[in-house]
Amino acid sequence: MADTTQMDKLVSLCKRRGFIFQSSEVYGGLGSVWDYGPLGVELKKNVKDRWWRAMVHARDDIEGLDAAILMHPKVWEASGHVSGFTDPLIDCRQCKNRFRADDARIKGTPGTPDAQCPVCGSKGTLTEPRLFNLMFKTFMGPVEDSAAVVYLRPETAQGIYVNYLNVLQASRQRIPFGIAQIGKAFRNEITPGNFIFRTREFEQMEMQFFVKPGTDAAWFERWREWRMAWHHELGLNPAKLRWHEHAGNELAHYARAAFDIEYEFPFGWNEIEGIHNRGDFDLGRHQEHSGKKLEYFDQAANERYLPNIVETSAGADRVTLTTLVDAYREEEVEGETRVVLGFHPSVAPIKAAVLPLVKKDGMPELATEVYHDLRRRFHCFYDDSGAIGRRYRRMDEAGTPFCVTIDGETLAGRTVTVRHRDSMAQDRVALEQLLPFIRERIGA
Numbered sequence: 001m002a003d004t005t006q007m008d009k010l011v012s013l014c015k016r017r018g019f020i021f022q023s024s025e026v027y028g029g030l031g032s033v034w035d036y037g038p039l040g041v042e043l044k045k046n047v048k049d050r051w052w053r054a055m056v057h058a059r060d061d062i063e064g065l066d067a068a069i070l071m072h073p074k075v076w077e078a079s080g081h082v083s084g085f086t087d088p089l090i091d092c093r094q095c096k097n098r099f100r101a102d103d104a105r106i107k108g109t110p111g112t113p114d115a116q117c118p119v120c121g122s123k124g125t126l127t128e129p130r131l132f133n134l135m136f137k138t139f140m141g142p143v144e145d146s147a148a149v150v151y152l153r154p155e156t157a158q159g160i161y162v163n164y165l166n167v168l169q170a171s172r173q174r175i176p177f178g179i180a181q182i183g184k185a186f187r188n189e190i191t192p193g194n195f196i197f198r199t200r201e202f203e204q205m206e207m208q209f210f211v212k213p214g215t216d217a218a219w220f221e222r223w224r225e226w227r228m229a230w231h232h233e234l235g236l237n238p239a240k241l242r243w244h245e246h247a248g249n250e251l252a253h254y255a256r257a258a259f260d261i262e263y264e265f266p267f268g269w270n271e272i273e274g275i276h277n278r279g280d281f282d283l284g285r286h287q288e289h290s291g292k293k294l295e296y297f298d299q300a301a302n303e304r305y306l307p308n309i310v311e312t313s314a315g316a317d318r319v320t321l322t323t324l325v326d327a328y329r330e331e332e333v334e335g336e337t338r339v340v341l342g343f344h345p346s347v348a349p350i351k352a353a354v355l356p357l358v359k360k361d362g363m364p365e366l367a368t369e370v371y372h373d374l375r376r377r378f379h380c381f382y383d384d385s386g387a388i389g390r391r392y393r394r395m396d397e398a399g400t401p402f403c404v405t406i407d408g409e410t411l412a413g414r415t416v417t418v419r420h421r422d423s424m425a426q427d428r429v430a431l432e433q434l435l436p437f438i439r440e441r442i443g444a
Ligand code: ATP
Pocket: 155, 187, 189, 196, 197, 198, 199, 200, 201, 202, 203, 204, 271, 272, 273, 274, 313, 314, 315, 316, 317, 318, 319
């Protein structure tokens, strides 16, 4: 199967089954903005919940935060985004298309007569690269002038830096400690694409860990290990995950070290998370620009210092896409193609479907009872329409790990059939044992 076909199939499955829709589709869609449907919103929420659990609830040394999207414009001057969050772009004067300067399709040197536009094929029509800021701007208050400009945040991290002393004092934490946040970020990407891989509105799951200078390298290594382990625990195929080190000129000027976790998508190896040793760059800049001291006072050692920061920054949408790509498979079963989303049960949108075998003999009533009991604990689905085989297939496509079938034996002997999505094997489980049976397997 060609790789593009695999993505096309996934995109169409996502639309058909209600995972992801294009934004404003009835108006022709809005470029690289996507909406999550009933199954997609559950999947993404599960990814975020797992992150929050691992980063905040399962640790004593990380606190949560939910900072606003709009921030004081000086934040973005201090962070370097106003002057430096730019991509070099090239325009074609002929067809008016715009390209990133590193677009591999461009032949020749832009700005010279030999350069050729990759879209219209004209020669000599490409401009020299010009810098283009990726931040979205809007205006605050009734007046639309330059004094009222505010930005939609292009990352969540800055909300953490400017709140670090508030959180530290309120939570009575001591360094080393971290702050975690999940929230929307916006970037006016020039070459968005590959479905929800690169979009203009997306969600980040970021954690900034504040450490004593000199201990940053050791913490960086620990965080690298923990973050890769998290992706493995999400059920992603380890053979499709790898490290990419930012070396030499790839390393941002403020970073002491940076590694990306990459996944092998059908369109190639690409970043899903970055782990960065940022030194004291961020707090140093905010201290300088705000004029407020942001040092930490270590009472035990009676010393003051500006903490160093180790950052872990993942995209919630990118990780959600990764779970979809990793889960998608097609199998031949009895001469038919079975499409399965083999999600790890903890991220599966629906954990169990309850299916009365037939719509008579008291089966729907008992099935409804079972369904109501299960749905108090996790997201379930009730389906009584169509042949049982078709209902199983529909649940395979939705990635539901368990189907619970209520049949004649349920009425007679109070047992149900539990059908497993991946093996298609069936177990007979006592009705009283059903809840613990499923909970044990989904980790709920
Ligand atoms: P890329 O090189 O792919 O543009 P980046 O290095 O700019 O990413 P960071 O600024 O480190 O990314 O952001 C951290 C994470 O946020 C990325 O690993 C990715 O998962 C996510 N992310 C960044 N930009 C986007 C986007 N336009 N759409 C979806 N997710 C994004």
